[in-house]
Amino acid sequence: MTEPMVWRLFTVQVQSVTDLSPTYKRFTFAGPDLADFADCGYDLRLKLILPAPTGGFTELVHGPDWYTVWRATPDERRNPIRTYTARQVRRGQCEVDVDVALHGDAGPASRWARAARPGDRIVLMGPNAAHEGPHGGVEFVPPAPGVPVLLAGDETAVPAIAAILERLPAGTVGAALLEVPYAADALALTAPAGVDVRWLARDGAAHGSLLVPAVQEAAARLVPVPGTAEAVEDVDVDNDILWEVPEDAASGRLYAWLAGEAAVIRTLRRHLVGERGLDRKAVAFMGYWRQGRTEEG
Numbered sequence: 001m002t003e004p005m006v007w008r009l010f011t012v013q014v015q016s017v018t019d020l021s022p023t024y025k026r027f028t029f030a031g032p033d034l035a036d037f038a039d040c041g042y043d044l045r046l047k048l049i050l051p052a053p054t055g056g057f058t059e060l061v062h063g064p065d066w067y068t069v070w071r072a073t074p075d076e077r078r079n080p081i082r083t084y085t086a087r088q089v090r091r092g093q094c095e096v097d098v099d100v101a102l103h104g105d106a107g108p109a110s111r112w113a114r115a116a117r118p119g120d121r122i123v124l125m126g127p128n129a130a131h132e133g134p135h136g137g138v139e140f141v142p143p144a145p146g147v148p149v150l151l152a153g154d155e156t157a158v159p160a161i162a163a164i165l166e167r168l169p170a171g172t173v174g175a176a177l178l179e180v181p182y183a184a185d186a187l188a189l190t191a192p193a194g195v196d197v198r199w200l201a202r203d204g205a206a207h208g209s210l211l212v213p214a215v216q217e218a219a220a221r222l223v224p225v226p227g228t229a230e231a232v233e234d235v236d237v238d239n240d241i242l243w244e245v246p247e248d249a250a251s252g253r254l255y256a257w258l259a260g261e262a263a264v265i266r267t268l269r270r271h272l273v274g275e276r277g278l279d280r281k282a283v284a285f286m287g288y289w290r291q292g293r294t295e296e297g
């Protein structure tokens with residue numbers, strides 16, 4: 001018998017579209033396939049497989065060879081693939097929510113999200129519950145009890161931070177800093193009382209212009225005495241992916257999880273590890289997107 005695939009394709013329909021704020025639309029995807037979508041929690045990522053430029057999913061094959069077939073498909077018939085966060089998985093109801101931050105028509109995912117309606121068909125790629133054992137796709141590692149957390153990101157990281165906050169133990173302390181386009185993008189979140197949740201509205205300012213000083217201030221407050229600064233080699237965010245995640249639970253003075261525009265996250269990494277002296281094994285840095293580049297590079 002062949003082993004079930006770790007990740008697989010799930011054919012779904014848009015069940016509902018909810019305008020959460022000027023920037024966010026929540027998509028509830030539904031379909032019997034989702035009975036096997038594993039709820040791995042925290043910042044679990046998934047892939048949205050979008051209709052091809054010529055429309056539909058005629059070239060997409062399910063099964064172990066799907067990726068090889070997808071790669072070989074001519075551009076106009078190939079389905080664009082973009083990464084998102086499973087904001088909530090309701091396996092029993094065969095539903096998955098994804099919160100999409102709209103950014104105009106520049107990319108296929110944002111363009112699709114602006115126009116999508118209930119009943120539209122789409123394909124997700126995500127963890128297969130039929131597979132026993134770890135699925136991957138989750139980067140947040142719950143820190144040891146008593147270790148404060150610092151969660152920070154832009155509008156693309158808000159769904160992940162919201163899902164992480166919901167799962168943190170009640171006694172967790174720390175800060176969550178969320179930079180979003182507008183004040184009206186502040187969503188209702190569930191978080192432990194000891195985590196200071198702060199929304200930072202850019203209102204037209206540059207990406208990171210509020211997040212960077214806010215992270216610097218929060219790090220200084222949560223870890224008042226700097227550690228030994230470590231030399232950090234700079235990642236070329238235009239050609240390489242900024243992705244550095246510890247695998248073990250942090251037991252030090254702070255656990256930090258940061259995601260968003262890659263150049264902004266690189267600046268934060270430089271500050272926290274290179275200046276503030278945080279142990280890099282306790283800091284997860286993820287470039288979720290790069291200004292001026294598509295997810296395909």
Ligand SMILES: Cc1cc2nc3c(=O)[nH]c(=O)nc-3n(C[C@H](O)[C@H](O)[C@H](O)COP(=O)(O)OP(=O)(O)OC[C@H]3O[C@@H](n4cnc5c(N)ncnc54)[C@H](O)[C@@H]3O)c2cc1C
Pocket residue numbers: 045082083084085086098099100101102103106107108109110111155156157159160287288289290291292293294295296
């Ligand atoms: C693990 C992970 C989880 C993610 N989770 C989410 C999520 O839950 N919700 C969410 O909204 N995003 C999320 N993202 C970010 C999302 O994948 C990117 O924003 C993606 O580039 C959007 O695809 P697109 O087709 O709209 O644009 P692309 O075709 O990839 O890019 C087209 C142009 O738009 C620019 N661009 C891309 N994203 C943005 C943006 N947000 N604001 C302004 N300009 C942008 C690019 O720089 C490029 O110039 C996640 C990314 C990762 C890696």
